[in-house]
Amino acid sequence: xxxxxxxxxxxxxxxxxxxxxxxxxxxxxxxxxxxxxxxxxxxxxxxxxxxxxxxxxxxxxxxxxxxxxxxxxxxxxxxxxxxxxxxxxxxxxxxxxxxxxxxxxxxxxxxxxxxxxxxxxxxxxxxxxxxxxxxxxxxxxxxxxxxxxxxxxxxxxxxxxxxxxxxxxxxxxxxxxxxxxxxxxxxxxxxxxxxxxxxxxxxxxxxxxxxxxxxxxxxxxxxxxxxxxxxxxxxxxxxxxxxxxxxxxxxxxxxxxxxxx
Amino acid sequence: xxxxxxxxxxxxxxxxxxxxxxxxxxxxxxxxxxxxxxxxxxxxxxxxxxxxxxxxxxxxxxxxxxxxxxxxxxxxxxxxxxxxxxxxxxxxxxxxxxxxxxxxxxxxxxxxxxxxxxxxxxxxxxxxxxxxxxxxxxxxxxxxxxxxxxxxxxxxxxxxxxxxxxxxxxxxxxxxxxxxxxxxxxxxxxxxxxxxxxxxxxxxxxxxxxxxxxxxxxxxxxxxxxxxxxxxxxxxxxxxxxxxxxxxxxxxxxxxxxxxxxxxxxxxxx
Ligand SMILES: Nc1ncnc2c1ncn2[C@@H]1O[C@H](COP(=O)(O)OP(=O)(O)OP(=O)(O)O)[C@@H](O)[C@H]1O
Ligand SMILES: [Mg+2]
Numbered sequence: 367x368x369x370x371x372x373x374x375x376x377x378x379x380x381x382x383x384x385x386x387x388x389x390x391x392x393x394x395x396x397x398x399x400x401x402x403x404x405x406x407x408x409x410x411x412x413x414x415x416x417x418x419x420x421x422x423x424x425x426x427x428x429x430x431x432x433x434x435x436x437x438x439x440x441x442x443x444x445x446x447x448x449x450x451x452x453x454x455x456x457x458x459x460x461x462x463x464x465x466x467x468x469x470x471x472x473x474x475x476x477x478x479x480x481x482x483x484x485x486x487x488x489x490x491x492x493x494x495x496x497x498x499x500x501x502x503x504x505x506x507x508x509x510x511x512x513x514x515x516x517x518x519x520x521x522x523x524x525x526x527x528x529x530x531x532x533x534x535x536x537x538x539x540x541x542x543x544x545x546x547x548x549x550x551x552x553x554x555x556x557x558x559x560x561x562x563x564x565x566x567x568x569x570x571x572x573x574x575x576x577x578x579x580x581x582x583x584x585x586x587x588x589x590x591x592x593x594x595x596x597x598x599x600x601x602x603x604x605x606x607x608x609x610x611x612x613x614x615x616x617x618x619x620x621x622x623x624x625x626x627x
Numbered sequence: 628x629x630x631x632x633x634x635x636x637x638x639x640x641x642x643x644x645x646x647x648x649x650x651x652x653x654x655x656x657x658x659x660x661x662x663x664x665x666x667x668x669x670x671x672x673x674x675x676x677x678x679x680x681x682x683x684x685x686x687x688x689x690x691x692x693x694x695x696x697x698x699x700x701x702x703x704x705x706x707x708x709x710x711x712x713x714x715x716x717x718x719x720x721x722x723x724x725x726x727x728x729x730x731x732x733x734x735x736x737x738x739x740x741x742x743x744x745x746x747x748x749x750x751x752x753x754x755x756x757x758x759x760x761x762x763x764x765x766x767x768x769x770x771x772x773x774x775x776x777x778x779x780x781x782x783x784x785x786x787x788x789x790x791x792x793x794x795x796x797x798x799x800x801x802x803x804x805x806x807x808x809x810x811x812x813x814x815x816x817x818x819x820x821x822x823x824x825x826x827x828x829x830x831x832x833x834x835x836x837x838x839x840x841x842x843x844x845x846x847x848x849x850x851x852x853x854x855x856x857x858x859x860x861x862x863x864x865x866x867x868x869x870x871x872x873x874x875x876x877x878x879x880x881x882x883x884x885x886x887x888x889x890x891x892x893x894x895x896x897x
Contacts, residue, residue, distance in 0.1 A: 574741030
């Protein structure tokens with residue numbers, strides 16, 4: 367169940383590092399900048415650069431192992447992207463570019479979620495004038511993903527120990543194999559949501575519209591600096607894309623079109 | 628002064644045929660420590676849900692009789708409004724903590740009440756000190772032990788400065804040592820701030836030494852009621868002396884004696 371373990375790489379963990387301390391807004395700017403750059407470019411060198419540029423950030427945030435975990439989790443999909451591209455007649459280099467683009471995005475968002483507390487994310491949403499009930503729902507969902515993933519894992523292990531073989535049979539049989547996992551998972555999710563709702567009611571949720579949260583987000587000098595750097599990188603990226611032709615490294619190697627008629 | 632009083636309280640959950648509680652009469656005085664116990668499924672949680680108006684505002688069903696809590700009738704008050712006065716600590720600590728740090732969780736209630744930041748801060752400090760989790764401000768709930776989680780849950784409720792705190796089996800997910808520590812912490816709260824406590828608890832051996840009064844429920848009714856010494860005393864068990872204050876119950880005397888024995892034996896065996 368690689369897919370479930372993969373959530374680990376998106377789960378926030380409290381650490382005392384400069385990256386964790388950054389305000390969520392500039393941190394999201396970094397992720398968005400990387401996202402924008404990977405949309406406007408299609409050059410393998412750029413993606414390599416974008417990928418390598420994240421490594422120091424990952425190291426500073428002391429999350430190398432979990433980051434590797436999410437890259438590993440993404441690797442299967444990445445491999446699929448590579449194979450599909452190559453088989454459908456793209457060049458070797460282009461297929462690699464698409465694969466790297468995917469990994470760059472996985473890495474960027476994994477870094478963001480690993481180092482940003484859902485609570486802070488909620489506060490940032492509130493600052494962006496998202497209604498409180500909505501931002502609360504969002505943070506709650508982000509918070510519950512790892513919990514439910516863990517629960518799913520427990521149920522899978524329990525059903526396995528009772529003799530359920532997940533990887534047996536044809537496709538339909540395999541889908542059927544998930545039923546004994548899904549049903550307890552849904553039952554427990556319903557139960558959990560009732561209990562959460564009860565507890566929310568009992569803690570005066572929604573009594574007043576003007577709530578003042580204990581922690582207030584405030585942009586520090588380092589946050590402003592981050593915003594400026596991110597914008598600068600984005601500007602340089604756009605400039606390069608528009609005005610400079612990057613050398614194409616494409617060697618033109620393709621899958622021999624043997625099986626195509 | 629009576630701050631809770633139930634008259635003939637009966638509730639049937641929607642879709643269920645038998646009432647979960649039936650003809651319940653009881654009252655709680657200010658500053659009292661009341662322990663509510665009884666076999667599984669006898670309606671303890673249902674009764675607790677009435678105390679902060681989760682019944683009838685959250686759970687659908689048919690309510691009759693009356694229950695007033697701090698001069699408010701539960702049938703026309705909402706849980707979130709009542710939460711200023713009645714705090715509720717649930718069984719499972721995991722599903723009553725919402726934030727990723729204990730401090731923010733304790734702040735959640737006061738924030739919802741719309742208190743100014745300074746006041747919220749003061750209350751958070753106060754509640755965390757009283758429950759002995761001062762050193763865990765930044766900790767995430769999932770990093771805590773069950774006992775610490777339950778303390779955090781109690782602190783979160785306390786920060787809303789309720790007058791009554793209802794706790795539904797707060798120790799059932801805990802080992803015996805943490806359980807007795809939590810019960811002691813609850814008893815200390817009452818000593819220090821005079822809060823009224825209604826505690827649902829199976830571990831009578833641990834809880835009874837703090838209680839002023841024990842209520843025993845069975846099949847939706849309160850069948851026994853009295854101070855712990857009376858409910859327990861061996862003489863009562865042997866002679867069947869009438870401490871059965873609730874004479875209106877339809878419960879046979881044999882069953883009463885059986886339950887009493889059960890309670891007594893449970894205490895002896897531990
Ligand atoms: N949400 C609900 N909907 C329908 N019926 C319910 C609901 N909650 C409880 N009941 C029923 O009401 C009765 C009393 O349940 P309640 O949970 O109050 O018992 P309890 O004394 O708290 O038991 P336990 O010690 O196991 O927690 C039970 O028969 C139960 O099946
Ligand atoms: Mg119960």
